[in-house]
Amino acid sequence: MENQSVSLYQLLGQVKQSLKxxxxxxxxxxxxxxxxxxxxxxxxxxxxxxxxxxxxxxKAKARATIWASAYRIIRPYFETTTHTRLAAGMKxxxxxxxxxxxxxxxxxxxxxxxxxxxxxxxxxxxxxxxNRLIAEGVFEMxxxxxxxxxxxxxxxxxxxxxxxxxxxxxxxxNNAFGYKFHVKLFxxxxxxEDAEQSIISxxxxxxxxxxxxxxxxxIRGGGSQSELNCFNSYWLAYHICQFPLPIFTGIGHEQDxxxxxxxxxxxxxxxxxxxxxxxxLFRQADERINELSIALTEAATDLVEEEKERLGRFxxxxxxxxMKILADGKGNLQLLGHRMNSSAKHLLLRETGIITxxxxxxxxxxxxxxxxxxxxxxxxxxxIRETCRKFIESTRxxxxxxxxxxxxxxxxLILKRGYSITYYCxxxxxxxxxxxxxxxxxTRLAGGILKSKKT
Amino acid sequence: xxxLNLSYKxxxxxxxxxxxxxxxxxxxxxxxxxxxxxASELLKLCKDKLFQTEQDxxxxxxxxxxxxx
Numbered sequence: 001m002e003n004q005s006v007s008l009y010q011l012l013g014q015v016k017q018s019l020k021x022x023x024x025x026x027x028x029x030x031x032x033x034x035x036x037x038x039x040x041x042x043x044x045x046x047x048x049x050x051x052x053x054x055x056x057x058x059k060a061k062a063r064a065t066i067w068a069s070a071y072r073i074i075r076p077y078f079e080t081t082t083h084t085r086l087a088a089g090m091k092x093x094x095x096x097x098x099x100x101x102x103x104x105x106x107x108x109x110x111x112x113x114x115x116x117x118x119x120x121x122x123x124x125x126x127x128x129x130x131n132r133l134i135a136e137g138v139f140e141m142x143x144x145x146x147x148x149x150x151x152x153x154x155x156x157x158x159x160x161x162x163x164x165x166x167x168x169x170x171x172x173x174n175n176a177f178g179y180k181f182h183v184k185l186f187x188x189x190x191x192x193e194d195a196e197q198s199i200i201s202x203x204x205x206x207x208x209x210x211x212x213x214x215x216x217x218x219i220r221g222g223g224s225q226s227e228l229n230c231f232n233s234y235w236l237a238y239h240i241c242q243f244p245l246p247i248f249t250g251i252g253h254e255q256d257x258x259x260x261x262x263x264x265x266x267x268x269x270x271x272x273x274x275x276x277x278x279x280x281l282f283r284q285a286d287e288r289i290n291e292l293s294i295a296l297t298e299a300a301t302d303l304v305e306e307e308k309e310r311l312g313r314f315x316x317x318x319x320x321x322x323m324k325i326l327a328d329g330k331g332n333l334q335l336l337g338h339r340m341n342s343s344a345k346h347l348l349l350r351e352t353g354i355i356t357x358x359x360x361x362x363x364x365x366x367x368x369x370x371x372x373x374x375x376x377x378x379x380x381x382x383x384i385r386e387t388c389r390k391f392i393e394s395t396r397x398x399x400x401x402x403x404x405x406x407x408x409x410x411x412x413l414i415l416k417r418g419y420s421i422t423y424y425c426x427x428x429x430x431x432x433x434x435x436x437x438x439x440x441x442x443t444r445l446a447g448g449i450l451k452s453k454k455t
Numbered sequence: 456x457x458x459l460n461l462s463y464k465x466x467x468x469x470x471x472x473x474x475x476x477x478x479x480x481x482x483x484x485x486x487x488x489x490x491x492x493x494a495s496e497l498l499k500l501c502k503d504k505l506f507q508t509e510q511d512x513x514x515x516x517x518x519x520x521x522x523x524x
Binding site for chain 2: 288300303
C-alpha cells in the first residue's frame, strides 16, 4: 500500500473540523483554576485542571482564556456575587467553547461563569475546615478563654496603612472616660495570597511577648469585600484557636462570617465595634468598682450604726442594773457596819476581861514571889555574916599562933642562945672544907662579928 | 509587695469578700477599720488599672519597637 500523507496544517484542520462537527458549540464545565494571569490588554489566561480526589494527582488539564471583552463582565459579576476574586485554587463552573487552532492548539474559551457553584464549593470547603477543626478538638479553644476583665494591653494585627487601624487606635486613645490603653501594632498583610502567612507570623511575634498582652485584635478596615479568603484558611484558624490570648476580630465585612471569625474569642463586625467593646469592658469594670465602693461605705456605715444602737441598748439595760447593784451594796455595807461594830465591842469586852484577870494574877504571883525571895535573901545574908565572923575569928587565932612560932625562929634569939653563923665571902658557910688555908672568915655572934683565919 | 501584682479580678474578688464579711456580720468592729482600709486600697488599685498609671508599660512597648528595627 502506498503511503498517503497530508500536511500538518491539513491534519490539524481536520481535527479542528471534526471537533466543530461533533461537539456542541458550548459546555458547562466544572474545573479548578490552577494558574491565572491577566495581561496588559485585559485578556485572562488560565490553566484548568481536574484532580484525582484521593491521590491529589492531576488527571486532566487544559488551557483556557477569557477574552478581555468577556472578562470585563465576568469578573465583577463573579466578585459581587461571591465576595471573592477569581484566583488560582478555586473551583469554578464555566461555560466554554472548545477551540482548536492550527498554531495555538487546544484551548477553552470561557464565555460565562456560574458564581453560585463557587459559593457552594466555598461553603463546602469552609464546612470541611470547620469539621476538621472540631474533629481536632481546637475549634472552641480560643472561645474557652475567659473574657478579660481589663484588656488594657492590646496587640493589634492589621495593615499599618489600613483606615481601620487608625480608627481603632484613635477611638481607644480618645475614649470619653479617660481609660488608658496600650496598643501595639504588629503589621501584617491583610489580603491576598501572602496574608495567611503574614498574619500567622504576627501572631508568633505577639506570642514571643507572652504574658505582656491581655488581648489580640485582628482588624481590617476598608479594602475590598472580595479579599477575605485568607480568613477562611485552615492554618490561620488553627493558630487562632490555639493562641493563649483571647483574639477579637473586626475584619469589616457584612456577609457570612469567615472561619477566623467563627473560631475567634469574640467576633465583631468592624474595628470601631472592637474598640467600643473593649471600652465597654472597662466601663463595666469601672461601674463595678464604683458599686463596690458605695456598697462598702454603706455596709461599713451600717455596721457602725448597728453597733452604736447595740451599745445604746446595753446602756439602757445597764443603768437600772447598776442602780440596783449599788443599792444592794449600800444595804450590805450598812449591815456589815453594824455587825462589825457590835462584834468589835464584844471582842473588846472579852479581851478586857482576860487582860484584867491576867494582870490580877500576875500581881498576886509577883507579890508572893517577892515575899519568898526577900525571906531567902535575909537567910542568906545571915549565913554570910556568920561565916565571915567565924573566918575572921579563926584567922585571928592563927595569926597569934604564928606570931608565937616566929619568936622561936628569930635568928637573933637563936644567936643569943650561943649559936653563931660563919660567913665566907659574904655567904653563910656550911662546910669548913670549902674554905682555903689562910683565908679570912667572919663569924656572927649575938654580941657582934668575929673575924678569923683558917689555919 | 504582692498587692501590686494582684490582677484586677483578684482585687475585685478580695473586695467582694470583705463586703460580704461586713454585710453578713462576720466582721467585728475591731477588724472593720483595717478591712475597710484594705478594701479602699484595693479599690484604688482597680482604678489605677483602669487608667493604667503604670509608667513602665509605655517603655516596654517602645523597647519592642526598637528591637524590631
